[in-house]
Amino acid sequence: MQEHWNVEQFKEYQNKGVSKYKAKKTQIDGHTFDSEKEANYYAELKLKLRGGHIAGFCIQPTFILAENLKYKADFIVFYNDGVSEIIDIKRF
Numbered sequence: 001m002q003e004h005w006n007v008e009q010f011k012e013y014q015n016k017g018v019s020k021y022k023a024k025k026t027q028i029d030g031h032t033f034d035s036e037k038e039a040n041y042y043a044e045l046k047l048k049l050r051g052g053h054i055a056g057f058c059i060q061p062t063f064i065l066a067e068n069l070k071y072k073a074d075f076i077v078f079y080n081d082g083v084s085e086i087i088d089i090k091r092f
Contacts, residue, residue: 038089055080
């Protein structure tokens with residue numbers, strides 16, 4: 001990896017769709033995910049929903065925590081027993 005970049009090199013790097021964690025943006029069903037791992041989790045959720053193992057899920061929900069303070073999760077999963085879980089997919 002290059003240690004010093006000029007502005008044009010940095011813009012080119014940003015436009016390649018690689019995050020600071022070297023995750024590659026991935027598209028499925030018209031949704032763009034920050035990583036392949038996140039896209040795979042989405043595909044897994046679709047299978048669980050189709051199989052009746054979960055009641056539903058939301059992609060990238062945003063929570064207002066305070067004025068001018070937002071948190072965007074990767075998913076919310078709604079289970080059949082009424083429980084919901086906020087999911088953030090991490091690199092490890």
